[in-house]
Amino acid sequence: MTQTMDGMTSDIALHTEDLTKFYGQRRGIEGLGLEVRTGEVLGFLGPNGAGKTTTIRLLLDFLRPTRGHATVLGLDPRRDKATLHGRLGYLPGELAFPGRGRADELLRFFAGVRGDVPWSRVTGLADRLELDLTRPVHTMSKGNKQKVGLVQAFMHEPALLVLDEPTSGLDPLMQQEFLAMVRDARAAGQTVFMSSHVLAEVQQVADRVAIVRDGRLAAVERVESLGKRAIRTVEIHFADPVDAAEFEALPGIGDVVVAGPVLRCSVDGRLDPLVKAAARHEVIDLLSAEPDLEETFLSFYYHTEHTAEGAGDAARTGA
Numbered sequence: 275m276t277q278t279m280d281g282m283t284s285d286i287a288l289h290t291e292d293l294t295k296f297y298g299q300r301r302g303i304e305g306l307g308l309e310v311r312t313g314e315v316l317g318f319l320g321p322n323g324a325g326k327t328t329t330i331r332l333l334l335d336f337l338r339p340t341r342g343h344a345t346v347l348g349l350d351p352r353r354d355k356a357t358l359h360g361r362l363g364y365l366p367g368e369l370a371f372p373g374r375g376r377a378d379e380l381l382r383f384f385a386g387v388r389g390d391v392p393w394s395r396v397t398g399l400a401d402r403l404e405l406d407l408t409r410p411v412h413t414m415s416k417g418n419k420q421k422v423g424l425v426q427a428f429m430h431e432p433a434l435l436v437l438d439e440p441t442s443g444l445d446p447l448m449q450q451e452f453l454a455m456v457r458d459a460r461a462a463g464q465t466v467f468m469s470s471h472v473l474a475e476v477q478q479v480a481d482r483v484a485i486v487r488d489g490r491l492a493a494v495e496r497v498e499s500l501g502k503r504a505i506r507t508v509e510i511h512f513a514d515p516v517d518a519a520e521f522e523a524l525p526g527i528g529d530v531v532v533a534g535p536v537l538r539c540s541v542d543g544r545l546d547p548l549v550k551a552a553a554r555h556e557v558i559d560l561l562s563a564e565p566d567l568e569e570t571f572l573s574f575y576y577h578t579e580h581t582a583e584g585a586g587d588a589a590r591t592g593a
């Protein structure tokens with residue numbers, strides 16, 4: 275539960291209404307209506323330039339909206355900035371650390387600003403992320419700087435984590451560790467709002483995903499429903515040539531192309547029928563490409579009657 279100014283609790287951690295930011299004539303984000311429940315992990319997805327960073331900067335009052343408003347932990351991002359500061363963990367998309375100090379010096383500074391952060395919590399997070407705290411931050415790789423950014427965002431166990439492209443620069447093992455940190459945060463009742471342009475990673479931890487395109491909210495869906503619709507591209511190499519007709523009629527299979535012993539197709543939903551059909555032949559290799567955000571999105575909207583307006587309703591109800 276989120277404690278509001280008047281001492282009441284709320285199960286809404288984040289709320290935006292008609293949140294809009296134009297940079298001159300250029301749309302950053304327009305008409306965003308979104309609700310994130312306390313304890314929920316929301317993936318905020320979209321291709322480059324979709325408006326993710328603009329939205330996050332509005333939530334933190336680094337930008338002022340052209341119109342509309344946001345409520346964060348029941349508070350006003352502008353009026354209650356100081357109160358929110360201690361209750362939020364923020365990872366910016368572009369990290370810029372000042373000075374030439376070591377990571378532990380910088381993190382001690384952050385811990386001091388936030389009040390009583392036990393140092394063991396900082397070292398615990400650094401250990402999880404395999405971050406050497408004795409290194410000067412300005413000498414670190416992008417990935418290690420990202421880890422410093424993550425430690426400062428998580429260190430005070432904030433009620434709300436707002437993370438802009440958190441896995442950027444992390445290697446696959448560290449990405450998994452980060453996702454485990456998000457799961458732990460969720461289990462502890464924290465709310466997580468994380469932007470990404472990679473559906474596959476968000477799908478592993480998020481309860482819902484909100485998809486933005488061209489500065490507008492295009493869809494809000496529960497992760498399970500997107501998963502079922504996920505289109506994969508599959509390529510199977512057989513020992514001998516196969517016949518396309520054998521695969522074309524399978525449920526969910528499309529775009530079948532056979533070149534001798536190599537079959538390429540798209541799979542909408544379960545892989546099982548294709549795998550069982552393929553197993554009638556000798557299989558040399560099977561390659562399955564991660565569902566692409568754009569493909570999943572298009573597949574979802576070709577297959578349902580949802581509209582962008584409907585998505586706004588879904589955002590509000592969490593349906």
Ligand SMILES: Nc1ncnc2c1ncn2[C@@H]1O[C@H](COP(=O)(O)OP(=O)(O)OP(=O)(O)O)[C@@H](O)[C@H]1O
Pocket residue numbers: 297300301302303320321322323324325326327328329367471
């Ligand atoms: N300071 C700015 N001045 C003018 N236009 C801007 C500014 N910041 C962002 N924009 C524009 O607003 C739109 C949304 O940008 P934003 O950075 O919010 O997208 P994003 O989804 O975070 O993209 P990325 O993943 O590339 O960071 C883009 O068209 C971008 O060019």
